[in-house]
Amino acid sequence: MADYDTEEEFLKHYNVRQYDLPLATVDMAIFTVQDQQLQVLLVKRALHPAKGQWALPGGFIDMKKDQSLSDTAYRKLKEKTGVDTPYLEQVATFGNASRDPRGWSLTVSYFALISSDQTTLSMDSRSEEVAWVPVTQVGELELAFDHEQILQACHERLRAKVQYTSVPVNLMPEVFTLVELQKTFEIILGSPIEKKSFRRRIADADILEETGEMKSGPSRPAKLYRVKNKGENYFFTRLMEGAR
Amino acid sequence: MADYDTEEEFLKHYNVRQYDLPLATVDMAIFTVQDQQLQVLLVKRALHPAKGQWALPGGFIDMKKDQSLSDTAYRKLKEKTGVDTPYLEQVATFGNASRDPRGWSLTVSYFALISSDQTTLSMDSRSEEVAWVPVTQVGELELAFDHEQILQACHERLRAKVQYTSVPVNLMPEVFTLVELQKTFEIILGSPIEKKSFRRRIADADILEETGEMKSGPSRPAKLYRVKNKGENYFFTRLMEGAR
DNA sequence: CACATAAGTGGCTTTAAGCCACTATTTGCT
DNA sequence: AGCAAATAGTGGCTTAAAGCCACTTATGTG
Numbered sequence: 001m002a003d004y005d006t007e008e009e010f011l012k013h014y015n016v017r018q019y020d021l022p023l024a025t026v027d028m029a030i031f032t033v034q035d036q037q038l039q040v041l042l043v044k045r046a047l048h049p050a051k052g053q054w055a056l057p058g059g060f061i062d063m064k065k066d067q068s069l070s071d072t073a074y075r076k077l078k079e080k081t082g083v084d085t086p087y088l089e090q091v092a093t094f095g096n097a098s099r100d101p102r103g104w105s106l107t108v109s110y111f112a113l114i115s116s117d118q119t120t121l122s123m124d125s126r127s128e129e130v131a132w133v134p135v136t137q138v139g140e141l142e143l144a145f146d147h148e149q150i151l152q153a154c155h156e157r158l159r160a161k162v163q164y165t166s167v168p169v170n171l172m173p174e175v176f177t178l179v180e181l182q183k184t185f186e187i188i189l190g191s192p193i194e195k196k197s198f199r200r201r202i203a204d205a206d207i208l209e210e211t212g213e214m215k216s217g218p219s220r221p222a223k224l225y226r227v228k229n230k231g232e233n234y235f236f237t238r239l240m241e242g243a244r
Numbered sequence: 245m246a247d248y249d250t251e252e253e254f255l256k257h258y259n260v261r262q263y264d265l266p267l268a269t270v271d272m273a274i275f276t277v278q279d280q281q282l283q284v285l286l287v288k289r290a291l292h293p294a295k296g297q298w299a300l301p302g303g304f305i306d307m308k309k310d311q312s313l314s315d316t317a318y319r320k321l322k323e324k325t326g327v328d329t330p331y332l333e334q335v336a337t338f339g340n341a342s343r344d345p346r347g348w349s350l351t352v353s354y355f356a357l358i359s360s361d362q363t364t365l366s367m368d369s370r371s372e373e374v375a376w377v378p379v380t381q382v383g384e385l386e387l388a389f390d391h392e393q394i395l396q397a398c399h400e401r402l403r404a405k406v407q408y409t410s411v412p413v414n415l416m417p418e419v420f421t422l423v424e425l426q427k428t429f430e431i432i433l434g435s436p437i438e439k440k441s442f443r444r445r446i447a448d449a450d451i452l453e454e455t456g457e458m459k460s461g462p463s464r465p466a467k468l469y470r471v472k473n474k475g476e477n478y479f480f481t482r483l484m485e486g487a488r
Numbered sequence: 489c490a491c492a493t494a495a496g497t498g499g500c501t502t503t504a505a506g507c508c509a510c511t512a513t514t515t516g517c518t
Numbered sequence: 519a520g521c522a523a524a525t526a527g528t529g530g531c532t533t534a535a536a537g538c539c540a541c542t543t544a545t546g547t548g
Contacts, residue, residue, distance in 0.1 A: 095305070101251065217515085461493090
C-alpha cells in the first residue's frame with residue numbers, strides 16, 4: 001500500500017470497495033411475558049437464505065438509515081412490534097466463516113424487553129409471518145443460521161440478570177402489583193422466590209413508587225406501583241437464590 | 245431483488261461485493277499487572293489513519309486467515325506479545341458512522357489477561373512502537389478513534405469481575421502466594437481487601453492447589469499455589485465490597 | 489537470642505437472604 | 519349479618535458469608 005503524507009491525502013485515495021468485508025447484521029431477541037411464560041418474537045423468513053425457517057428478527061446494518069449499531073436494533077424493533085421505547089441491551093457478537101451460506105458474516109446481538117400490552121404484532125412490508133413463541137418451545141423449531149445459539153446467549157444473560165438486578169421491571173406494564181412483579185421474576189428465573197426476601201430487595205432498591213391506586217380482585221386488594229426512573233436499573237450486591 | 249426457487253440457485257447469483265458494508269475490525273485491551281499497576285498494551289500507529297497516535301492493538305478481520313472473530317483476536321495478541329494462551333473475553337461491539345474517518349465501521353472489542361512474565365514485547369512486521377502503559381495514565385495520551393471509550397468498557401468489565409469472580413488469577417504467573425494474589429485483586433479493584441475475607445473466598449472457591457514449595461523472604465515464608473483448572477473461573481454469590 | 493516483619497488464623501460482629509407462621513383486607517356465599 | 523375462602527402483606531427468628539481486628543506463627547537479621 002502506498003503511503004501518504006497527510007491523513008487527508010490518504011483518505012482521498014481510500015476506497016472501501018477494494019476490500020473483502022464480512023457481512024454485518026444485527027439480530028435481536030425481543031422478550032415479553034405473556035400467559036405466564038417468557039416469550040420471544042420470531043419471524044418466518046420470506047426470502048433466501050433459510051427461506052421459510054423461523055429466525056430472530058434482524059437484518060443488515062443500513063449505512064444510510066442507521067447512524068449507529070443501536071439504531072439498527074431500534075429500527076428492527078419498531079418494524080416488527082411498533083414499540084420504540086424498549087429496554088435494549090447488547091449481548092454478544094458472533095462472527096465466523098460458516099454461520100451464513102453467503103460467506104464470512106458477523107452479527108451483533110441484542111435483547112429487548114417490552115411489556116406485552118405495548119405491542120400488537122404487525123406484518124411488516126415483506127409480509128413475513130411474525131409470532132411470539134415461548135422460549136421453552138423454541139427448541140422444536142429449528143431456527144435459521146445460528147439463531148438458536150444467539151437466543152440462548154440472550155436468554156442466559158437475562159436469566160443471570162434476574163438474579164442480581166432489577167432489569168425485569170422493564171417487562172411490566174405501566175402499573176402493576178408486587179405479586180405480579182414477583183411472578184415475572186419467577187418466570188424468568190424458572191423457580192419460585194421467597195416472598196419476604198423479594199419484597200425486601202425491591203424495597204431496599206427504592207425503584208418503585210406507589211400510584212395510590214389499588215388492584216382489586218376476589219380477595220384483599222394489592223397496592224399498585226409504577227417504576228420510578230424508567231431505564232435505570234438497580235444492581236444488588238447478592239444473588240437471589242430462589243426458594244425451596 | 246429477484247427471487248429464486250432454491251437456496252442453491254439464490255447463492256449462485258449472490259455477490260457480496262454489490263453491497264455497501266461497514267468496515268469490521270477487532271480491537272483488544274491486553275492487560276497485565278506490573279510494578280504494582282494495571283497496565284494495558286498500546287501500539288503507536290505506523291499508518292494512516294490516526295498515524296502516530298497511540299491505539300489499542302487490533303485490526304481488520306482477515307477472512308482468509310481467520311475462521312472466527314476470536315481467531316482475529318488471538319492472532320493480534322500473538323503478533324504483539326508472542327502469547328498464545330491468554331484469558332480472552334469478548335466485551336462489546338462499537339459501531340457507527342463517525343468513529344473511523346474511512347466510513348461506517350464497527351469494532352468487536354476483547355480484553356485479554358496475561359501474566360507479566362509471559363511476554364517480552366516484540367516489534368511486529370510493520371515495526372510499530374509497542375508499550376505497556378498504566379491504565380491510570382492513558383488519559384494523557386489521546387488514543388486514536390474511540391479507543392479510550394473501548395478501553396474504558398474493557399476496564400470496567402474487568403473491574404466488575406474482580407468483585408464476583410476469580411478471573412484475576414489469569415494475571416498471575418505459574419506459581420504465586422496468596423498475598424500476591426490478593427495484591428493483584430486490590431490493584432484492579434483500586435482499594436484494599438480484608439485479608440480474612442479474601443482468603444475465605446479463595447478457599448471456598450477451591451480453585452488453587454498448593455505446590456508444596458514455599459516462597460521465602462525476610463520474614464515468615466508463604467505457601468506457593470498453582471491454579472487448579474486454568475481457564476475455568478469461579479463465580480461468587482456475593483460481591484467483594486473492599487475494606488475500610 | 490531477641491526483634492522486626494510478613495504470613496496466616498480465631499472468633500466476634502454485621503448484613504442480607506431464607507423460612508414460615510401470622511395478621512389484614514377484600515369478595516362471595518349462606 | 520356473619521363466616522369462609524383467598525390473596526396481600528408483615529414479624530421475627532435462622533443462616534450464610536463478609537467485615538473487623540487482634541492474635542499467633544515462622545523466618546531472616548543484628
